[in-house]
Structures are given as C-alpha cells and as structure tokens.
Amino acid sequence: xxxxxxxxxxxxxxxxxxxxxxxxxxxxxxxxxxxxxxxxxxxxxxxxxxxxxxxxxxxxxxxxxxxxxxxxxxxxxxxxxxxxxxxxxxxxxxxxxxxxxxxxxxxxxxxxxxxxxxxxxxxxxxxxxxxxxxxxxxxxxxxxxxxxxx
Numbered sequence: 001x002x003x004x005x006x007x008x009x010x011x012x013x014x015x016x017x018x019x020x021x022x023x024x025x026x027x028x029x030x031x032x033x034x035x036x037x038x039x040x041x042x043x044x045x046x047x048x049x050x051x052x053x054x055x056x057x058x059x060x061x062x063x064x065x066x067x068x069x070x071x072x073x074x075x076x077x078x079x080x081x082x083x084x085x086x087x088x089x090x091x092x093x094x095x096x097x098x099x100x101x102x103x104x105x106x107x108x109x110x111x112x113x114x115x116x117x118x119x120x121x122x123x124x125x126x127x128x129x130x131x132x133x134x135x136x137x138x139x140x141x142x143x144x145x146x147x148x149x150x
Contacts (some may be wrong), residue, residue: 027126029145035143036142037141037142038141039138039139040117040138040139041115041137041138042113042116042137043113043137044112044134044135044148045114045133046111046133047112047131047132047133048109048112049108049109049110049127050108050110050124051105051107051108052105052126053105106127107126107127108126109125109126109131110123110124111131113148121146123139125147129150131148137150
C-alpha cells in the first residue's frame with residue numbers, strides 16, 4: 001500500500017513538472033508570443049553552469065498531504081487512525097513538496113555578455129543551447145523576460 005501511494009505521488013508530481021514554466025532560451029510564454037522585444041548585440045564574456053530551482057507550488061504538498069493522510073488513516077483503529085492520518089498528511093505534504101521541487105529542477109547557464117555599448121550583463125536561462133566565450137550573440141528583452149540567443 002505504501003509503495004502504491006508513493007508511486008501515485010511521484011506520478012502526480014511528474015505530471016505537474018510537465019506544466020512548469022521553463023526559463024529556456026527557446027521557450028516563450030503565451031504573453032511573450034507576438035509581443036515586441038528589443039534586441040541588443042554583444043559578445044559572450046563568460047558562461048557558468050548553474051542549477052535553476054524547481055517549482056514550489058502548493059500542488060506537490062497538497063497531493064502528498066492527501067496521499068499521506070489516506071495512508072496514515074490505515075494505521076490503527078479509532079483515534080489511532082485519526083492521529084495516523086494527521087501525521088501521514090504532514091509527512092506526505094513535506095515529501096510531496098520536496099519531490100515536486102526535485103523533479104522540476106533543471107540545469108541552467110549564467111551567460112555574461114558584453115554589449116556593444118560596453119555594458120556588462122548576465123542572463124540566467126535553461127541550458128538548452130551552448131554558448132562559448134567570444135561568441136557573438138543577441139540579447140532579447142521584453143515583457144519581463146530576457147534571453148540570449150545565437
């Protein structure tokens with residue numbers, strides 16, 4: 001029973017991860033589509049690998065809490081099952097939040113770019129495109145997002 005509940009929690013969180021927004025250089029939100037972006041040109045100064053933390057929505061904790069509560073209620077009888085449900089819900093909620101964050105975490109790049117005007121900026125985005133120091137790049141900004149592209 002415990003393994004089935006954990007598998008169900010993991011499945012729910014993985015499904016949630018598919019809905020998570022991405023900080024990708026090639027992914028655009030609905031709000032950014034068809035919107036104007038300013039374009040600046042520059043040269044990559046440095047590239048550093050980073051981790052982009054996963055989502056921390058209430059869904060992972062709620063799903064884990066619900067499954068933990070159901071599992072905990074199976075322990076004991078009477079007031080014992082009530083205590084088990086409460087303890088299970090709390091433990092499941094914490095586990096669900098941790099699983100969600102871990103599943104949606106992704107590798108990223110911190111790309112430092114020297115713009116043509118001499119200004120030095122850094123942009124962090126998903127590591128879905130490779131960048132090398134000395135490369136000429138475009139920096140696109142608009143609607144609250146900035147990305148580096150080739």
